[in-house]
Amino acid sequence: MVKDPVCGMDIEPQDAAASRAHMGQTFYFCSPKCVEKFDADPHRYAQATLAATETPLPVGSATTGFNPALPLVRVELPVLGLKREQDGQAVAAAVAGVSGVRSAHANIGASVVTVEYDPQRATTAALAAALRPAGFRAGGAQTRIGIAGLRCASCVGFIEEDLRATPGVLSASVNVGTQEATVAYLPQQTTLAQLHSVIQDWGYQARPAASVEPVDKQEAEHDREYRSLFRKFLFAAFISVPVLLTAYPQYIPFVRDWNMATLRLAWLAAALLTLPVLFWSGGHFFTGAWAALKHRAANMNTLIALGTGAPGSTPPSPSCSAPVPRRHLGAVLRRGGRGDRPGRVGPGA
Numbered sequence: 299m300v301k302d303p304v305c306g307m308d309i310e311p312q313d314a315a316a317s318r319a320h321m322g323q324t325f326y327f328c329s330p331k332c333v334e335k336f337d338a339d340p341h342r343y344a345q346a347t348l349a350a351t352e353t354p355l356p357v358g359s360a361t362t363g364f365n366p367a368l369p370l371v372r373v374e375l376p377v378l379g380l381k382r383e384q385d386g387q388a389v390a391a392a393v394a395g396v397s398g399v400r401s402a403h404a405n406i407g408a409s410v411v412t413v414e415y416d417p418q419r420a421t422t423a424a425l426a427a428a429l430r431p432a433g434f435r436a437g438g439a440q441t442r443i444g445i446a447g448l449r450c451a452s453c454v455g456f457i458e459e460d461l462r463a464t465p466g467v468l469s470a471s472v473n474v475g476t477q478e479a480t481v482a483y484l485p486q487q488t489t490l491a492q493l494h495s496v497i498q499d500w501g502y503q504a505r506p507a508a509s510v511e512p513v514d515k516q517e518a519e520h521d522r523e524y525r526s527l528f529r530k531f532l533f534a535a536f537i538s539v540p541v542l543l544t545a546y547p548q549y550i551p552f553v554r555d556w557n558m559a560t561l562r563l564a565w566l567a568a569a570l571l572t573l574p575v576l577f578w579s580g581g582h583f584f585t586g587a588w589a590a591l592k593h594r595a596a597n598m599n600t601l602i603a604l605g606t607g608a609p610g611s612t613p614p615s616p617s618c619s620a621p622v623p624r625r626h627l628g629a630v631l632r633r634g635g636r637g638d639r640p641g642r643v644g645p646g647a
Contacts, residue, residue: 303347304332323347370400370414371465373487375425376437380409385434392432396420409437417465422484426468436468440482441490442507445497447582448477452597453500456590460496464488478507501589501599530579537575541568576606 299308307328311317314326316333318340325347327333336343377389386404389411393402398419404411413425426436445457454472461470461479466487472479481493494504508520544564547553556564577584584607586599 300326301347302326302328302332303343304335305329371417372412372414373422373425373466373484374408374410374412375422375429375484376410377404377429378409378435378437380404380406380411380434382406386411388432389429389434392428392434393425396424396428399425421463422466422487423462423468423470426482436482438468438482438484440480441493443479443481443490443493443497444505444507445472445477445479446503446505448472448474448502450474450586450598453502453586453590453599456595456597457497457500457502460499461493464492464496467493476508499589499592501586534575534579537571541572544568580606 300311300314301308303325305328309326309328311326315329317324317326318333318336319325325336325343327336375393380386380389383406386406390402390404393399393411393413396415398416400414400416402411402413415425429436448454451474454474457479458470458472461467461472461481464483466484468482468484470479470481479493479497483493497504543550543553544561545568547556547561553561553564580602583599583602586597587603590597590600
């Protein structure tokens with residue numbers, strides 16, 4: 299029995315009123331009317347029929363994540379120094395011991411080991427790591443990727459872990475000093491674009507590695523980065539002067555004579571001045587913190603973003619808006635200036 303793709307009726311192929319071939323399949327119809335509808339839009343009916351007859355992919359166990367019916371991944375792993383039959387047996391045994399590996403067969407002539415494994419339980423990096431105790435090393439291509447703005451030591455582990463989990467990656471290490479990632483991978487399984495995407499997911503920009511460029515170009519890149527950071531520092535330092543003056547008015551001769559209304563305006567202006575410092579001079583901290591949050595992780599960027607962003611989101615205390623007579627303000631300022639009973643005048647007073 300077959301099903302009419304238009305009306306859904308079950309019919310015998312030999313009893314069909316007509317048939318049509320489309321998308322590599324033969325479709326049978328119960329009546330000329332169904333044939334006319336199919337001929338008007340064959341792609342629509344063919345796609346709907348094929349989608350309805352597709353077998354859903356099996357899923358892994360909810361507890362272990364493993365299901366023997368799941369499609370396995372097959373990879374040919376190049377092995378350096380694989381020359382003897384005993385070597386092949388040792389390599390196959392070492393790889394077969396990795397959790398999730400279904401089978402492993404070494405080919406001495408091609409110097410490869412063919413592995414079938416469950417991608418939910420094993421990675422290419424784990425297969426390559428299993429070769430080392432047996433005295434062998436996986437072959438493949440190696441590349442260095444520059445990581446712009448990498449200064450967070452805790453981010454190194456996160457990036458390395460995600461790179462190693464990428465299919466086709468044999469090993470990955472990140473150096474925060476040189477701001478580079480060194481990755482060994484199988485070109486037939488992964489691409490440089492995929493590796494760059496892993497780095498960009500953590501809020502950093504992938505760039506050509508400085509260590510493979512001429513020395514003068516490396517120095518020029520470092521100088522450019524230094525000048526950018528120094529400009530941001532100078533801007534933040536310049537803005538901090540009026541902020542500090544208004545934050546501690548009792549210690550500044552001409553500021554201590556201001557009335558409360560003037561001080562409130564000064565505090566509001568200081569708060570507005572800090573915004574470009576937060577989002578330009580320190581914008582990369584917020585970018586890094588957001589990238590870590592998307593991965594449900596925290597790093598040094600998270601700490602700095604919370605520490606600098608929390609005061610700006612805290613509402614002012616009631617004392618800021620309460621009217622204070624000028625004579626009382628002057629007394630508080632004079633007491634604070636002598637140091638006998640320090641007075642607090644500011645947004646948190």
